[in-house]
Amino acid sequence: MTNETANLAEFETEKDAGSGDAGLVKLWLSAIDLASREEESWRKEAETTVKTFRNGDSSRNGAIERQQEFNILYSNIETLTPAIYNSTPIPDVRTRYNSDDPVAREAGDFIERCLSYDLDVDQFDPNMDSAVQDSELVGRAVTRVRYVPYISGDQESGEKLAWEEVPTEHVPWANFRRGPARCWYDVPWIAFELFLTRDQLIELSPQNGGKVNLDYSSVPDAEKQSQDSPPPEIFKRARVWEIWDKERRQVIFIATGYKEAPLRVEEDPLGLTDFFPIPRPLMSIQTSDTLVPIPPYRMYKAQAEELSTITVRINALIKMLKVRGVRDAQINEFDAIADAEDGDLVAMQDATALYAQAGGLEKAIWLMPIDMVQAVLQGLYVQREQVKQVIYEITGISDILRGASDPNETLGAQNIKAQFGSQRIQKKQKEAARYARDLLRIKAELIANKFQPQTLLMMTGIKLPSEQEKQMVQARIQQEQMKAQQTGQPPQIPEEAQELLEKPTFEEVLQLLRSDIQRQYRIDVESDSTIRADLARSQENMSMFLQGTAQYIQATAPAVQANIISKKAAVVIYSSFARNYKLGKSAEDALATLEEEAAKVEGQPDPAQQAQQQAQQAEQQKMQFEMQKMQQQAALDKQSKEMDMQMKREEHELQMQKMQADMAFREQELAFKERELAMKERSSLLDASIHQRTAEINAQATEHKARIGMETIEHKAKMARQPKEDA
Template identity: 45%
Template sequence: MPENTDAQSGTLVTPEDAGKGAPGVVSRWIAELELSEKVEKNWRERAKNVQERYRDEKSQNERRYSSSNRYNILYSNIQTICPALYNQSPTPDVRRRYRDADPVGKEISEVLERALSFTMDDCDFDRYMRLAIKDQQICGRGVTRVRYDPVFSEESDEMGDPYDDLKSEEVKFQHVNWADFRHGPGRTWEEVEWVAFSHLMTRDDLRDKFGDKIGDEVELDYTPIGVEDKDGDVVADTFKRATVWEIWCNRRKEVIFISKSVKERPLKTDPDPLQLRGFFPTPRPLYATENTDSLVPVEPFRFYRDQANELDNITRRISGIIAACKVRGIYDSTITEMSNLMDAGENMMIPAQDVLPLMQSGGLDKAVWMWPIEKIAGVLNELYNQREQIKKTIYEITGIADIMRGSTASSETLGAQQLKVQFGTMRLDDMGREIQRYARGLVRLAAEIISEHFSPDSLAMMTDIKLPSPEEKMMAHQQAQMMAQQQQPVPPQLEEILKKPTWEECMQVLRDDKQRSYRVDIETDSTIAGDQAMDQKSVTELLTGVSTFITNAGPAVAAGYLPLDAAKGMLMSAVRRFKMGREVEDALDMIGEDGNGSGAADDGQQQAQQAQQMEQQAAAQAEQMKMQMEQQNSAIKAQEAQQKAQVEQEQIQLDSKVHQASLMIQEQEIGLKERDMALKEFEAQKPEPDPGMKIQADIQMAREKMEFEASEADKQRQVDLAKVIMAEFNGPEISMTSPEDALARASEIMARINEVISATREVGGMPLEETTVMVMDDDDDFIEPVLQ
């Protein structure tokens, strides 16, 4: 397939201009890689030469002259600067961002810190940091990437269908060689939209990664140096590799694998495999020199290359002059013993055959004339002095002179020594902070991968942290409630379970980028080891200050003049300046939390005895308070029993009253029914009365009717009232926890029952005897009322 000419000429406006479909994707990324390589071409050539110089590998021109000498100042500088910038592996420091009571934040901080500590130890984090720093100081840029490596095994479910079962997972660090890294255009790292890593893969690697079909299509285009065929024959594939580019595109959030030999399609495309906030699997690279104009690295050797070359020239001249400085001379040939004298051994005397010529010449020293080398030695001394001057210039450029100034003599005063040590580290502080930033970035990437991808089982196994499940916490809560109702103390193990969050609660925060960032801060301690004597002095000063502060502030806290939180805040502010670590700060934070911690250690036997006496007094007071509490509990229980018996007696009386009222109501109903039946029988059996008698009978009937209706109304009122009282009595049981309310309610119910029993029978508010009866005649006309 023909290549895209626009991509090769660099006239693309958008990624789509490289072509459509899969071939367009490959064409676009090949153009991006070639453009990145052109931008960094000069630097890559210089970096390769610096690498060879550091390794003391002679170039092709130097190989022609076996006498070529070099003063490898580069190797010396690298071996001096690197330990000054980084000489100990950092320790992860994960803690809550805010000092609030946050059990979940505290647990996830502990989980992440333990997981990171294991990962850094298991993967040899220190080695990868040293490799990155070495690339930074030699070539100008160091890169390290972070990988997520899960291990799966094929299993079968109950139906026999295969599935991948997660066996283990880990985070790994990988050093990226300076020649195998590319990135997109940008003046600062924030403008970079893609990064790429080069891989050399064998045929088996290609098949395992991309499948047999695609793996066989890729051309093995890389041959290791040293296995070229001198006769032009093809080198066997066993020694060849394929160059595969792994491209992380931040704009599209995907990872593309391409090979320049396969232009029809990408080898593989993965959508955002790590789910990182910054997307890239590497922090901002470790640059030796940074500016805001370009991201092209600058090797530090470039700044003193001319001085290093001059140093090499002087070294070669010194070697030549030393070769010329030989013991040579001439002697009088008439002295035949002179040749034997030059070859004679140690402590050996040679007899003279003819003494007269030797005496005439004035002695043996007058018969020998040596080759003059005094002027040559003077030139040699000047060359040595000039070489030292050049070295000093190089040290000033690189900053090694500041390290050397930090070296003090034993005869100097303490103040002078401290000033020199302080000044000797000032210039390297900036580079040291950049290395600490890089280490912190790698640790944070590892923490993010652990939080996003690790399962709770893997975290529990890695960190050895025991957290309850929701079911266990619910059972513990129910058990604690039962023990509280029974007035039993809760065991410490149960309290610990109730205080700890569950794995589900912790994983919910770990999986959320925002919550994790808001609640947890991930840092690393210093990557530069301090002076042991200075550390010991700082610790001694800290302990002395803490002891003095507690001694002076203790009485004020005990008297209530100084709040405990204020005293702890003042103490923590001083301790944080010494950077003693989280363990010390956490220990000081626990002061006053449990209420049984002592202030400071006793210094003498008298203080120990006083502490023992105070402990005994406290134990006696606690025992006395315990007995008083038991007595109070017994009195309360007796009072509750008495009130309960009284309430039960009232209930019995209520039952009797209610039963009595119910019987009276039944008797009244029966009597009314009997009177109604008797009246009806009387009406049916009496003879037909005369008119006068009829009027009297009507009056009597009306009167009895009104009496009956009034009795019915009275009966209904009593029945309704009784029903209300019965409903109240048979309602919810009176709570035994408030005896006064129970007695008041019982008294009210009894009063109402007595009201029902003693109620008078009234109709309209007046007795029946005073009721006016209206009588009608046969023509339905009212007769004059008769007052009965």
């Protein structure tokens, strides 16, 4: 399918998908289906190729005959993959253009040490081996980089970041999809096929994880099982697509068993410059018109099948190479003769009659001829070797075989063979080195942007001063300089303090690491394999330059000593000679400085006159120093007087403030006494009032008691009269 057709189909799908979450799910599932159909033929071919490599494809000749075939694919893959990738890359992080940039140099040291530690603990080599094998077997390999933070603690005690890492992960070739494009940098999206359990679904989406239908089973041939005996729940998984949308910089998780809404949508979780967590895939065969991979086995599949056919025929003919024949039935001793050991003689009963009738024992035995079978076998062996050579020429293994050296050969012969033997696979080696380098760059970008400062310090062990420490050292140095000016002695500055000031601060390095643009401009992340050719050329160029310099000095030194050539002319000629080697800007600056120094040497005055001028300059400098000392002393005296006046003014102000405070205290004390007298007067009045009220209450009580007594007496008298009246 062409890109235009794919884009048109995707546009029509987007138009008909609808709106909302359900429409988004339908849109992406349609896009993934289109991407799958674009590479459907390649996937079928890749699956067949893998079966052939595993010697498990029994569809053509049967399982028994398949084991007797010549598996040249397995042999080629096992020969090529170690030749393409055979050692862990060594990170090489340096300042770009080799410029003198202390901050960038320290930042590069941080990244290089982090990458070195990460390669030791990461499964980088197995993932690279799998990638190279996939590239040579099916035509495309994908490896992703993850950022994994480890959180310790809980919500009650508080969560904190305990550790973080950036591991690599090999992506199976069958579980990767991409958007329509002709070159990798135009790919709009990529997708990874995941198979998640119920717990993983709930962790991914607490709201919708329990609603997803587990539509995939890890049990082989689960789709052939009846409805009455479905696979157990433990073997069931949900097919989930992890989609990285480069245009919107979003990561969308969509399950095929739940089409109501996406399981999760994340906004640019890694913050990478190129967004995708993978480098450009490792592809063995590439063309500029499509990104559909091509299995390299396709290029020699016909020859491989011919080789297998020849091997099957050889095996069949070998079975025919048996000593078979007929014998005279009258020879009863034939079985004993056949089973006899070396040197044994078997007695024969009717030997005379046999010789008389048949004319000898050899006339009584006839063996089936095998000369024709042997001749055919020899021809098949020759043909198989020729087919193998054709396959080796197609794959480039012939160059590896020709490059194999003999330990008895000279070093020059071995170097020539090594160079010739690697010519055909240099492109594959370079592409594998590029792939490893790109993985390191993604790791470096995640380390620079995601890792916390304490993680960087723990992983690298680099000690840099902080901004506060540097300011404290600078203040201390300024104090030493002021003290030296007062005493007239040179300042005593420790070497450790001077070295600390020359180092960049950790805040400056961290700021550079966090800035994507500045980091890319000033730091270059490579591996030893990607810079090996440049280093070899630079070393060869430097060796030639040093040899030429030695020869030039040896030739021109006598002429300069004899005043035949001036020093300036010799230096100018040498500079012109050296600039042909492209030594870099720093060397160019050094050459320019050398020319200026040579010009100054030629223009120097008479030594006696120069000594007199130096003495005068020393005297003037001494006088200037004395004047500066006097001026500094006068300034110090003036400053001392001003400080004394200031201290007296401050003392007077303190005394005035003390007097004012004393007066205020006395006023407050008088006011307190007045308030105390007033309170005593009010207390006396209150006591008198209480006494008078108490007397009034007592009088009222006495009067009340008297009235009650009178009423009681009257009541008793009344009660005493009442019976008499009743009688």
